[in-house]
Amino acid sequence: MEDQAEKLREIMRQKKDGAAPAGAGTALAKSKEGKRARIITITSGKGGVGKSNVSVNMALAYARLGKKVVVMDADLGLANVNVMLNMIPKWNLYHVIRKQKTMKEILVETEYGISIVAGASGFSKIANLSEEERQNFIDELDTLSNADIIIIDTAAGVSDNVLDFVAAADDVVIITTPEPTAITDAYGIIKIIATEIDSLNMGLKLVVNRVHSVAEAKKVADRMTNIAGQFLNLKVDYLGFIYDDPMVSQAVLRQRPFMVADPKCKASLCVQHIVGRLEKSDVKERGGFSGMMKRIFGGGE
Numbered sequence: 240m241e242d243q244a245e246k247l248r249e250i251m252r253q254k255k256d257g258a259a260p261a262g263a264g265t266a267l268a269k270s271k272e273g274k275r276a277r278i279i280t281i282t283s284g285k286g287g288v289g290k291s292n293v294s295v296n297m298a299l300a301y302a303r304l305g306k307k308v309v310v311m312d313a314d315l316g317l318a319n320v321n322v323m324l325n326m327i328p329k330w331n332l333y334h335v336i337r338k339q340k341t342m343k344e345i346l347v348e349t350e351y352g353i354s355i356v357a358g359a360s361g362f363s364k365i366a367n368l369s370e371e372e373r374q375n376f377i378d379e380l381d382t383l384s385n386a387d388i389i390i391i392d393t394a395a396g397v398s399d400n401v402l403d404f405v406a407a408a409d410d411v412v413i414i415t416t417p418e419p420t421a422i423t424d425a426y427g428i429i430k431i432i433a434t435e436i437d438s439l440n441m442g443l444k445l446v447v448n449r450v451h452s453v454a455e456a457k458k459v460a461d462r463m464t465n466i467a468g469q470f471l472n473l474k475v476d477y478l479g480f481i482y483d484d485p486m487v488s489q490a491v492l493r494q495r496p497f498m499v500a501d502p503k504c505k506a507s508l509c510v511q512h513i514v515g516r517l518e519k520s521d522v523k524e525r526g527g528f529s530g531m532m533k534r535i536f537g538g539g540e
C-alpha cells in the first residue's frame with residue numbers, strides 16, 4: 240500500500256529527475272486506502288492578499304462541519320498563523336526540520352477546535368534545506384494523516400518549497416485580490432504551476448479576496464479562468480470570493496479569527512460558502528463510484 244509519505248517522496252524524486260510528476264491530488268486519491276487527509280494548499284503570487292486569513296478561517300469553517308483540521312504554517316521566514324491565534328508555541332517546523340521534534344510533538348491544539356503546526360521565523364527557505372532535511376520533513380508530514388483536512392498556508396511568491404506544497408496538494412487554492420498587480424502575480428504562479436507540475440488532474444481553484452461586489456469578483460475570476468484556459472490550457476475553477484470586510488483587520492488586531500469573533504460577518508459567510516463548495520467538489524471529484532456506494536450503503540466513515 241502506497242502511503243502519503245511515499246507518494247510525496249515519489250513527487251520529489253520526479254522533480255529532482257526533471258520529470259513532471261503526476262498530478263499529486265489524483266495520484267493520492269487513487270492510492271486512497273482507508274482514511275487519508277485531504278491536503279489543501281493555499282497560495283498566491285503577490286504577498287499580503289489574505290492567504291493566512293483564508294487558511295485559518297477556512298479551517299474553522301471545516302471544524303464547524305465536524306472535521307478534524309490541521310493548519311500548517313509553511314512560511315519558514317515569517318510565520319504568523321500562531322500570531323493570528325495569539326499563541327506562542329514552544330516548538331515549530333524549524334525543530335522538525337532539524338530533527339529535534341516530530342511533527343506530532345509540535346502539533347498544538349487551539350481553543351477553537353483546530354490544531355496548528357507553527358511555522359519557523361527566520362529560517363530562509365525550505366529550498367535551502369539539504370536533501371535529508373527535506374526527506375525528514377516529508378516523512379513527518381505523513382504523521383498528520385489522522386486529520387481529515389490539512390490546510391497548508393504558504394509563503395508569498397514562488398519558491399521550491401511552495402511548489403513542493405503545491406505538488407503535494409489535492410486542491411490548490413490561489414488567492415488574488417482585484418488589484419491588477421495581484422491578478423498579474425496570480426497568473427504568474429498559475430503559469431509556473433502549469434509548467435513545473437503536471438497539474439492537469441489537480442484541483443486548481445481561485446478565490447478572489449477583498450471584493451466590493453459579486454460582479455467585481457466575477458469579472459476578475461472570468462478573466463483569470465479564461466486566460467488560464469486559453470494560454471495554458473489549464474482548468475482553474477472559480478471557488479468563490481470574500482468581501483472586503485473591516486472585521487478581518489479588526490480580528491487580526493485582536494488576534495482572534497473573524498470566524499470566531501463574528502461568524503455572521505460578510506467575510507465569515509463567504510468563507511463558509513467557499514468551504515461548502517470545496518466539500519461538494521470533494522464528493523464529486525474524489526468520491527467517485529466507491530464514494531457513492533459508501534454514501535448509499537454506509538460504512539467507511
Ligand SMILES: Nc1ncnc2c1ncn2[C@@H]1O[C@H](COP(=O)(O)OP(=O)(O)OP(=O)(O)O)[C@@H](O)[C@H]1O
Pocket residue numbers: 283285286287288289290291292293393394395448449450481482483484485487488491506
Ligand atoms: N477580506 C478582507 N477584508 C479586509 N481586509 C483583509 C481581507 N483579507 C485580508 N485583509 C487584510 O490584509 C492583511 C493581510 O492578510 P494575510 O496576512 O492573511 O495575507 P497573506 O497573503 O497571508 O500575507 P503574506 O503574503 O505576508 O503571508 C490582513 O491583516 C487584513 O488586514
Ligand SMILES: [Mg+2]
Pocket residue numbers: 290291292314319392393
Ligand atoms: Mg501569510
